[in-house]
Amino acid sequence: MNSLKTVCTFTCLIVSNLFLSAEAPKVHSDGSVTFELIAPDAKSVQVDVKGRTGEENDGKPFDMVRGKDGKWTYTSAPLDPGFHYYFHFIDGYRIADSTNPLYFGWARLANGVEIPDPNLDCYLPRNVPRGEVSIRPYFSKITQSWRDAYIYTPPGYQKNLKKSYPVLYLQHGSGENQTSWSVQGYVGNIMDNMIADKQCVPMLVVMDQGYAYRPDAKLDENGRRENNFEELLVSEVIPMVEANYRVNANRKNRAVAGLSMGGGQALRIALTNLDTFSHLGCFSGGARNLSELVGDTKHLNRKLDLFWMACGTEDGGYQRNVEAHELLTASGVKHEFYAHPGTHEWQSWRRQLSVFAPKLFRN
C-alpha cells in the first residue's frame, strides 16, 4: 500500500501563459482556429481536432503547412462553440503539446481549445463566492490501490460549520477520468454561479474515476476486464465521503448522474440501489437493459424524486434516448427528458448540468 507504483498517480498542472514557448491556438471571431507548432526537422505535422470541425475529414487529422523557420500552421473551419480536444502528430507520432493546457480525454492527456458560446455562459468564472475542488486520496479494497476522488465543496462549506449538505455523485465519460468534470467541465464555475444565483441548493459534487478493476479481474469475451466501479461507488466512495464530510447521509440527499458511459453507470447504480439514491441524471447516455433495470414501476416512482434524462438532438445516441424516453413513458415511469440542440461534446454536458442541478434536493 505504500509504494508509489501502486498509486493511481495524479498529475495536477497549471499551464499559464507565462510559460508558453509555443503559441496557443488562436481562436478567431467566427470560431475558426489557427494552430501553430514549430518543428523545423519534422517531415510532416498534423492536427487532429475532435468534435464537429465544419469540414468533411472523416475524423482524420488535418495536414499543417510548413512555413519559414519551421513553423507549421493550420486554420480550421469555424468550430462548434465549446470545448474541442485536439492532438498533433509529428511524423506520425501522436503528441501532446506540453506548452499548452492538457486535459484527460481520449484515454490519455490531450490538448483542448475553447470556442466562446454566445448561448451558454454558465461555466465562465464570475466574481461570486467560490467553492473549491478537493483531491481526496483513499485506499480501495476492491482495486487494492490508492485512488483520488475529486470533491467539490460549495462556498461557505469551510466556514458555515453548522450546515450539512446533500451530495451529487457525478461521473465522466469513456476515456476520461475523475478530473474531467472539474477541468474541462468547469463544475466549480457552474456550481458557484448557480448557487450564487440561488438557482440550486448548495451541495457537494463527488467525482471519481469510473474504472475500478480488481487485481484478479476476469476478462470478458472481448478481453476486457470486469469493471467494478458501480460496486466501488456504493461500497467505498459513499462511506468515505460520509465519514469525512459534513453531508446528509440519507437517500433523500444523494443523487447520482453521469455523462455518456457515466450516464449508463448512473442509471444502473440508481436503479439497483433505490434505498441509497433519490435523484438520477443520465446525460447523453443510456443502458441496454433499461426495461429490466426499471423493474417494479410503482416502487421506482415512489423511491425516485427525480429521474432525469438529457441528450443533444445532434448526438449519435439521440434516437436511442428518444426510444428510452418512450419506453419509460409506456411503462409509466415518472421521468423528465430534456432534449436540446447539441452534439456528444462537453458543451452539452455543461448545459445539462446547469439544467439538472437546480432540480436536485428540492423536497
Added chain:
Amino acid sequence: MNSLKTVCTFTCLIVSNLFLSAEAPKVHSDGSVTFELIAPDAKSVQVDVKGRTGEENDGKPFDMVRGKDGKWTYTSAPLDPGFHYYFHFIDGYRIADSTNPLYFGWARLANGVEIPDPNLDCYLPRNVPRGEVSIRPYFSKITQSWRDAYIYTPPGYQKNLKKSYPVLYLQHGSGENQTSWSVQGYVGNIMDNMIADKQCVPMLVVMDQGYAYRPDAKLDENGRRENNFEELLVSEVIPMVEANYRVNANRKNRAVAGLSMGGGQALRIALTNLDTFSHLGCFSGGARNLSELVGDTKHLNRKLDLFWMACGTEDGGYQRNVEAHELLTASGVKHEFYAHPGTHEWQSWRRQLSVFAPKLFRN
C-alpha cells in the same frame, strides 16, 4: 473577469495504467531505467533525463535506438533515487508522452520517473488518516486574473470543527508552479505520515504560483517582467486563506518556506514581514542581499521562532548556502543550517520538508 481566456487554466489529470497505449518507463532494481516509445516514422528519437544520470552527457538528450516495429528504446545508467523529469524528442521536437504521467516543471508539462530510495520513505502513501489538497480559485487584483491556490488540509480538518490550525505557505522552484509540491513533492503523503506519527502538528499548507505579473508589468534590463508574487502572497493569498479556512490568523501561526527560487522568495517575504511570520524555511535557495534583509539582528531574533536553511551537499548552490550560514552566524542571527547528502532535486526537498515541518509551531 468572466472569460475563460483570463483564467490561469489548470489541468488536473490522472494517468492510470488503465489507459497506457505506450509503455511506462521500466525501473530496474539498480535504478537504471528503460525508456520505450513507438514511433515508426520518426527519423530520430531521444530521451532527455534530468537530474544526475550517472553518465557524462553534459545535459544533452540520449539517442534512443530503433528496433523492429518502430519501437525506440534506451536504457540509462543507474539514476539517483527520487524523482527525475524526462522528455522525449521526436525528430528534434520536444514532446510530452501523453500516455504517461505529466508534471509541471521546466516551465512546461514534463514526464517524470520515480526511482525508489532505500533511505527515504516519508513521501510514500501509508494507511493512515488522510488529509486532502483543495484547489481554491481566487481573483487577484494584482494580476487581474483568476488563480488557483493548492491548499493541503490535514486529516480531521473536515470533521474536527472546533479546531483552528496554523499555516505553512510553501513555494515551488523556478519553472514549476502551485501543483508541484503536491504532485511531484507528495506534500499530502508527507504531512499525513508525519501527523499520524505525531512528528508534526496538524497544519494547513498553502501552495500558490510563485509568478504574479501585473497586466502592465514593467520589464527589467533582461526583458523580464517584474514579479509581484511576494506582494501577492501577503496582500491577497493570506487574507483569502484566513477568510475561508479555520486558521489561527496571527504571526505565531504563520510560516513561509520555499525551494530554490521559492527559498529566496520565502527569505524576502519573511524578513520583510516580521509582523506576519514567525517561522522561515529556505530549501536549497538563498538571497543575494541577505545581510541587508537581515537588518536589525536583535529585532529579527525576537520575531522569528525559527530561521531554517537547508541544502544538499551536492547542490550547485551548496557553497553559497554555507556562506549564508556563516554570514548569519557572524551576524548573530539565530538560525539552523541543515546540510545533507543530496542534489538540487525533489528528493532533497521531500527530505527537507520532512525535517522542517516537525520544527514548526511548537510554542
